[in-house]
Amino acid sequence: MTDRPPTGPGVIDLRGATIGYGDVPIVRDVDLTVRAGEAVAVLGSNGSGKTTLARGLLGLATVLGGEVRVLGAPVGRLRERGRVGYVPQRHSISGAVPATVREVAGVGRLARLGLFRRLGTTDRAAVVDAVTAVGLADRLDDPVASLSGGQQRRVLVARALAAEPELLIMDEPTAGVDAASQEALAGVLAGISARGTTLVVVTHESAPLAGVLSRAVVIDHGRVAYDGPLAEAAAHDEHLHHHPPEREPTGYRMDQPTVTAGPRTDADRER
Numbered sequence: 439m440t441d442r443p444p445t446g447p448g449v450i451d452l453r454g455a456t457i458g459y460g461d462v463p464i465v466r467d468v469d470l471t472v473r474a475g476e477a478v479a480v481l482g483s484n485g486s487g488k489t490t491l492a493r494g495l496l497g498l499a500t501v502l503g504g505e506v507r508v509l510g511a512p513v514g515r516l517r518e519r520g521r522v523g524y525v526p527q528r529h530s531i532s533g534a535v536p537a538t539v540r541e542v543a544g545v546g547r548l549a550r551l552g553l554f555r556r557l558g559t560t561d562r563a564a565v566v567d568a569v570t571a572v573g574l575a576d577r578l579d580d581p582v583a584s585l586s587g588g589q590q591r592r593v594l595v596a597r598a599l600a601a602e603p604e605l606l607i608m609d610e611p612t613a614g615v616d617a618a619s620q621e622a623l624a625g626v627l628a629g630i631s632a633r634g635t636t637l638v639v640v641t642h643e644s645a646p647l648a649g650v651l652s653r654a655v656v657i658d659h660g661r662v663a664y665d666g667p668l669a670e671a672a673a674h675d676e677h678l679h680h681h682p683p684e685r686e687p688t689g690y691r692m693d694q695p696t697v698t699a700g701p702r703t704d705a706d707r708e709r
C-alpha cells in the first residue's frame with residue numbers, strides 16, 4: 439500500500455470482489471487497485487487463489503460478487519482485447535500445433551486488430567520485436583514444436599508482448615525456465631515496465647523478478663493477506679506455505695518448486 443503511487447488511473451479496480459467457478463467462490467471480498475505503470479507480484483501458497491484472481495481479471499473466472507474493472511470497463515466488456523495481454527499458467531504449447539515461432543507470436547498481434555485480421559508492416563515488425571525481446575530472433579521460422587519447454591514459455595511471452603498490451607498478466611512465467619532465461623525475462627519485463635506497461639505477475643518465486651516487481655499482493659485462502667512493498671512480503675508469504683491446497687489446480691505439476699523449496703533439480707530446468 440505504501441508503495442502505491444497516489445495518483446493515476448486505476449488499471450485494475452476490485453471492490454469487494456468475489457471470484458470463482460460456477461457458483462463456488464474461491465477469491466473472496468477483495469479490494470485492490472493497481473495503477474498505470476505499477477509492477478505487482480501476486481504471491482501465496484498453492485491453491486490460495488492466485489490464478490483464479492488473474493483469470494477473474496480476464497473474464498475467465500466468474501465474478502460472483504462485487505466489482506471487477508479492468509482498464510476502466512467491467513471485466514469482459516473491454517472492446518479492444520489486445521489492451522490486456524495474458525501469459526497463462528502452462529509450460530508449453532501443444533505439440534499438435536504445427537506453427538512457427540513467428541506465427542504463434544503473430545496470433546498475439548491479431549488480438550488487437552479489427553475485423554479484417556491481417557497483419558500489416560507495423561504488425562509484422564511488432565511480432566519480430568516481441569520475439570527478439572524474448573531472445574528467440576534466430577528461431578523465428580522454426581516450428582514451435584522443435585523448441586524446448588522453456589523456449590516455448592518465452593514464445594508465449596512474445597505472443598502476449600506482440601499486442602503491445604497496456605496491462606500484461608502473467609501466471610508463473612519463470613516456472614520451469616532455466617536461470618539464464620529467467621534473467622532474460624526479467625530484462626524484458628524491466629524494459630516494458632519502463633515503457634509504462636502495467637504488470638501483474640502470479641508467481642511462487644518472486645526472487646528472479648525482484649528487480650522488476652515492486653509491490654506484492656499476498657493471497658491466503660482467497661483473501662488479501664498482505665499488500666505492500668515486495669521486499670517486505672517474504673515474511674507474509676513464507677508462513678502461508680504451511681497451508682496445503684484443497685486439491686491440485688488443473689495443470690499444476692507436483693514437482694513445481696515453491697518459494698521455500700531448496701535448489702532446483704535438473705528436471706526443473708529448461709526443457
Ligand SMILES: Nc1ncnc2c1ncn2[C@@H]1O[C@H](COP(=O)(O)OP(=O)(O)OP(=O)(O)O)[C@@H](O)[C@H]1O
Nearest residue numbers: 459464483484485486487488489490684685686687
Ligand atoms: N477450473 C476450476 N474449477 C473449479 N475449481 C477450480 C478451478 N481451478 C482452480 N480451482 C480451485 O480453486 C482453488 C484456487 O486455485 P488457484 O489455481 O486459483 O490457486 P493458485 O493460488 O493459483 O495455486 P497454484 O499456485 O497451485 O497454481 C483451488 O482450490 C482449486 O482447486
